[in-house]
Amino acid sequence: MASIMGVWAFCQSLLQTVFPPELRFASLKYFHRLFSYFSSYCYYDITEIDGVNTNELYNAVQLYLSSSASISGTRLSLTRGLNSSSITFGLSNNDRLIDSYNGVAIEWEHIVTQRQAQTFSWRPLPEEKRGFTLRVKKKNKQLVLSSYLDYVMEKANELRRRSQDRLLYTNSRGGSLDSRGHPWESVPFKHPSTFDTLAMDPLKKSEIMDDLLDFANGESFYQKTGRAWKRGYLLYGPPGTGKSSMIAAMANFLGYDIYDLELTEVNTNSELRKLLMKTSSKSIIVIEDIDCSINLANRNKNGGATASAVGSGSRKTSYDVSSLPGSEDSGNTITLSGLLNFTDGLWSCCGSERIFVFTTNHIEKLDPALLRSGRMDMHINMSYCSFSALKILLKNYLGYDDIDLDKEILDQLEGVMDAAEMTPADISEILIKNRRDKRRATGELLEKLKAKAEKNRSKPMKKDGGGVDQEYGEEEQEKRALDSPKEGKDDDDEQENCGKFEGGIHENGDGKIH
Numbered sequence: 001m002a003s004i005m006g007v008w009a010f011c012q013s014l015l016q017t018v019f020p021p022e023l024r025f026a027s028l029k030y031f032h033r034l035f036s037y038f039s040s041y042c043y044y045d046i047t048e049i050d051g052v053n054t055n056e057l058y059n060a061v062q063l064y065l066s067s068s069a070s071i072s073g074t075r076l077s078l079t080r081g082l083n084s085s086s087i088t089f090g091l092s093n094n095d096r097l098i099d100s101y102n103g104v105a106i107e108w109e110h111i112v113t114q115r116q117a118q119t120f121s122w123r124p125l126p127e128e129k130r131g132f133t134l135r136v137k138k139k140n141k142q143l144v145l146s147s148y149l150d151y152v153m154e155k156a157n158e159l160r161r162r163s164q165d166r167l168l169y170t171n172s173r174g175g176s177l178d179s180r181g182h183p184w185e186s187v188p189f190k191h192p193s194t195f196d197t198l199a200m201d202p203l204k205k206s207e208i209m210d211d212l213l214d215f216a217n218g219e220s221f222y223q224k225t226g227r228a229w230k231r232g233y234l235l236y237g238p239p240g241t242g243k244s245s246m247i248a249a250m251a252n253f254l255g256y257d258i259y260d261l262e263l264t265e266v267n268t269n270s271e272l273r274k275l276l277m278k279t280s281s282k283s284i285i286v287i288e289d290i291d292c293s294i295n296l297a298n299r300n301k302n303g304g305a306t307a308s309a310v311g312s313g314s315r316k317t318s319y320d321v322s323s324l325p326g327s328e329d330s331g332n333t334i335t336l337s338g339l340l341n342f343t344d345g346l347w348s349c350c351g352s353e354r355i356f357v358f359t360t361n362h363i364e365k366l367d368p369a370l371l372r373s374g375r376m377d378m379h380i381n382m383s384y385c386s387f388s389a390l391k392i393l394l395k396n397y398l399g400y401d402d403i404d405l406d407k408e409i410l411d412q413l414e415g416v417m418d419a420a421e422m423t424p425a426d427i428s429e430i431l432i433k434n435r436r437d438k439r440r441a442t443g444e445l446l447e448k449l450k451a452k453a454e455k456n457r458s459k460p461m462k463k464d465g466g467g468v469d470q471e472y473g474e475e476e477q478e479k480r481a482l483d484s485p486k487e488g489k490d491d492d493d494e495q496e497n498c499g500k501f502e503g504g505i506h507e508n509g510d511g512k513i514h
């Protein structure tokens with residue numbers, strides 16, 4: 001047997017020195033077949049692209065090999081991605097190293113060859129053909145198949161989560177795919193918001209954190225109850241109350257990637273489905289300002305689901321496809337039912353451990369279908385800054401603890417906080433501006449709060465909610481104007497259909513209200 005292995009090794013080294021890489025790859029395969037019968041080893045090829053899809057296992061192996069301490073490579077390739085904070089190292093082209101698992105030696109080789117002239121393909125393929133070959137003794141084959149590869153996947157996921165550079169994906173390219181078949185573009189996600197920096201009622205905060213942890217650790221629960229392993233959060237409240245900051249804090253807390261879904265870039269339900277299929281597990285799928293992304297004014301007579309995307313933000317100019325003759329037939333529209341299928345239809349289960357987060361400034365404008373049980377599991381009201389939230393801001397921005405603050409000032413702040421109805425964003429501005437002088441900061445803050453409370457008191461109360469709401473409307477309209485000049489349609493009839501939510505958090509589905 002030793003002599004057979006010697007011949008095999010000789011042939012391999014001969015091939016590597018004599019043949020060009022593309023021939024080497026093909027010839028190696030041929031010789032491999034010839035020798036496999038006699039060899040005590042078996043081989044597994046893990047190619048980067050499997051047919052037209054990217055092979056997740058390839059990426060996992062690459063990551064695992066780049067960081068595992070249990071491996072000893074003699075020659076590594078170092079890379080640092082654009083905007084990335086860390087250097088990653090991997091196997092050089094056509095180099096190999098030995099990993100050890102449960103006392104078994106596993107050899108990895110990275111094989112890179114030039115792709116031959118492309119025949120017809122629906123999308124351009126990368127110029128290089130890359131793959132890993134795993135070599136293990138035949139007697140340990142079962143170990144590799146039953147647990148080693150799972151271990152590699154798990155380790156790679158963990159490494160990715162632990163690394164600072166989680167990813168923020170966007171679908172700003174519309175429906176088009178990149179050369180690796182991805183509809184999403186990604187950048188490293190480095191938002192500093194955490195649950196520590198988030199100013200909100202501590203009880204509410206810990207409820208949300210517990211809920212997230214229950215979800216992340218709940219694989220067996222979801223399995224046992226036959227539910228898809230996903231959870232939906234609806235964050236609602238005035239601009240500047242921390243909805244986007246909360247999403248960043250959730251991602252940082254769980255170590256998940258974020259998919260920021262720009263609904264106005266999606267033309268059809270099937271495009272929406274494709275985007276969903278290309279999201280990974282352990283991720284948060286976000287639709288911001290859902291009331292602006294889906295135009296609920298276009299529902300059909302049956303209360304059905306003809307909703308069209310409308311422009312917002314850096315988004316397309318408003319359009320209303322359902323008003324174009326025949327546009328529905330041409331399928332050039334996303335519908336509310338398409339969106340609901342996206343979140344809780346069969347397709348929503350094509351991955352696991354995913355969180356959906358919708359945000360809105362106007363929960364009352366949302367279609368009741370979106371709010372129904374089982375859709376968005378938790379409704380979280382991000383409201384004006386409360387006294388307990390203010391204390392968090394004072395600590396974070398000025399380094400104040402409760403005991404550091406003058407009791408009299410604290411009492412005054414507490415007395416005026418609720419009536420002032422100022423957002424954490426407004427308060428943060430005042431604190432940032434005066435952060436070098438704590439006394440001045442609290443002084444100016446108190447002044448502004450009192451003035452705002454006074455202003456609110458003197459405003460004439462309107463039937464539908466009072467003066468404060470009107471101002472919140474103005475602020476929000478400003479935001480909308482920036483987003484889309486054509487917007488601002490009348491949604492009154494929609495509001496009649498919608499339930500009103502008060503208080504902090506509502507857990508949906510089991511009827512509990514927190």
Ligand SMILES: Nc1ncnc2c1ncn2[C@@H]1O[C@H](COP(=O)(O)OP(=O)(O)OP(=O)(O)O)[C@@H](O)[C@H]1O
Pocket residue numbers: 197198199200237238239240241242243244245246360361382423424425426428479
């Ligand atoms: N609850 C909060 N805790 C800490 N900082 C906050 C909070 N709310 C707002 N801020 C600050 O204000 C800024 C704007 O907040 P954010 O973008 O999260 O608000 P939003 O609710 O998403 O607003 P919009 O409805 O306009 O999207 C943030 O950068 C953050 O610094």
Ligand SMILES: [Mg+2]
Pocket residue numbers: 243244245288359
């Ligand atoms: Mg926001």
